[in-house]
Amino acid sequence: MKIERDFHMVKGDGETSYAKNSRMQRRAILVTKPIVEKAIRGVCTDLQPQSMVIADLGCASTPNTLLFVSEAITTVCENTSNTVAACPMEVQFFLNDLPSNDFNYIFQSLEKSKQSTAQDCARRGLQPPPPHYVAGVPGSFYARLFPCNSVHLFHSSFSLMWLSQVPERLDGSMNEGNIHIAATTPPLVARLYRDQFETDFSRFLQMRCSELVPGGRMVLTILGRQRDEVVTAGGMTTALELLAQGMRTLVAEGRVDKEKLDSFNLPMYNPSADELKRLVKQSELLAISDIQLVETSWNPMDDDDSEPAEGGAGAEAAGRSISSSLRAVLESLIVSHFGDSILDELFAALARNITRHIKSEVEKTTLTIISLSLQEGIHRQ
Numbered sequence: 001m002k003i004e005r006d007f008h009m010v011k012g013d014g015e016t017s018y019a020k021n022s023r024m025q026r027r028a029i030l031v032t033k034p035i036v037e038k039a040i041r042g043v044c045t046d047l048q049p050q051s052m053v054i055a056d057l058g059c060a061s062t063p064n065t066l067l068f069v070s071e072a073i074t075t076v077c078e079n080t081s082n083t084v085a086a087c088p089m090e091v092q093f094f095l096n097d098l099p100s101n102d103f104n105y106i107f108q109s110l111e112k113s114k115q116s117t118a119q120d121c122a123r124r125g126l127q128p129p130p131p132h133y134v135a136g137v138p139g140s141f142y143a144r145l146f147p148c149n150s151v152h153l154f155h156s157s158f159s160l161m162w163l164s165q166v167p168e169r170l171d172g173s174m175n176e177g178n179i180h181i182a183a184t185t186p187p188l189v190a191r192l193y194r195d196q197f198e199t200d201f202s203r204f205l206q207m208r209c210s211e212l213v214p215g216g217r218m219v220l221t222i223l224g225r226q227r228d229e230v231v232t233a234g235g236m237t238t239a240l241e242l243l244a245q246g247m248r249t250l251v252a253e254g255r256v257d258k259e260k261l262d263s264f265n266l267p268m269y270n271p272s273a274d275e276l277k278r279l280v281k282q283s284e285l286l287a288i289s290d291i292q293l294v295e296t297s298w299n300p301m302d303d304d305d306s307e308p309a310e311g312g313a314g315a316e317a318a319g320r321s322i323s324s325s326l327r328a329v330l331e332s333l334i335v336s337h338f339g340d341s342i343l344d345e346l347f348a349a350l351a352r353n354i355t356r357h358i359k360s361e362v363e364k365t366t367l368t369i370i371s372l373s374l375q376e377g378i379h380r381q
């Protein structure tokens with residue numbers, strides 16, 4: 001499995017598409033809004049750029065990235081209305097994802113989104129939106145994407161828990177019967193995952209520090225974990241364990257080779273807040289302005305963040321909806337390893353497993369929102 005070649009969210013806007021199954025990720029953008037607003041106000045006030053450059057990393061093919069663009073523009077308008085002199089006249093957005101991402105889907109929705117942002121500003125009595133431009137940047141965020149000193153704000157939501165690769169030394173049946181870090185995962189495997197995350201996240205920070213202007217900001221929302229204990233990330237990782245359960249059933253039925261399952265490991269790690277703080281400190285260039293842990297329902301349909309209904313139809317609907325949202329993210333990786341013949345059956349089994357799990361236990365998932373600024377006056381390479 002090669003991430004840069006094989007990994008993409010389900011394209012377009014069909015029933016199984018990421019665009020139609022990314023409500024949980026949308027909720028994360030709404031939760032982060034006050035922190036993003038604060039970062040933009042900080043850039044406007046401290047740096048007063050003529051043109052502000054904002055990049056969304058891991059934008060996917062969903063209206064979520066345009067919701068972020070719209071929130072950012074509205075914040076700039078609010079700022080323009082209050083302090084005319086301190087504001088940028090133009091904003092350049094760069095939307096980044098891996099090359100196989102469905103960028104076209106986003107760009108086709110752009111005009112409509114611009115119109116609704118303008119209407120929103122007018123309704124609220126704000127200045128009209130400043131001229132703003134949106135461009136796509138294909139490539140891995142673990143490599144350089146922008147020229148030195150060129151970006152004022154980096155934003156990334158629900159993307160940085162994806163590793164650049166499955167840990168290199170994790171091969172064969174080292175993580176037998178599992179697809180991620182689970183209760184029966186040997187400590188060595190968990191350590192390989194953690195080491196890969198440390199390498200990747202440190203590299204990400206290093207790349208972005210070169211690209212940020214001094215005083216620039218980053219707001220990163222990562223699917224993390226509450227506790228230090230690496231196997232108890234809860235929420236989405238429970239869903240991955242229930243997916244592995246579905247795969248083990250297919251192995252028992254002779255539909256999937258055991259070796260195929262044993263050699264499948266997801267390139268994902270959910271860091272704790274302490275791990276993130278340590279890696280940021282090690283970078284020696286960034287200051288943490290804010291770090292928050294937010295518990296949110298793992299059910300995409302829980303827009304008001306209420307507990308998913310226990311038992312009966314509520315649990316069944318939640319099972320289906322969590323399964324669909326996972327399929328929209330994982331389908332390409334599963335197809336590249338197992339082929340597409342097991343997809344429908346596997347995700348139907350996942351929906352049933354989640355329904356059963358919800359009837360006995362209600363799960364939350366942890367988002368870690370970390371806001372960083374590049375310290376001025378520090379020498380960078």
Ligand SMILES: C[S@@+](CC[C@H](N)C(=O)[O-])C[C@H]1O[C@@H](n2cnc3c(N)ncnc32)[C@H](O)[C@@H]1O
Pocket residue numbers: 007008009022025026029057058059060061062064065096097098101139140141142156157158159162163164329
């Ligand atoms: C779950 S989606 C989140 C998308 C979007 N930010 C949202 O909030 O809906 C994660 C995205 O990260 C992207 N991604 C993963 N690894 C990446 C990398 N190394 N470089 C760029 N994008 C990456 C994936 O392709 C995917 O589109």
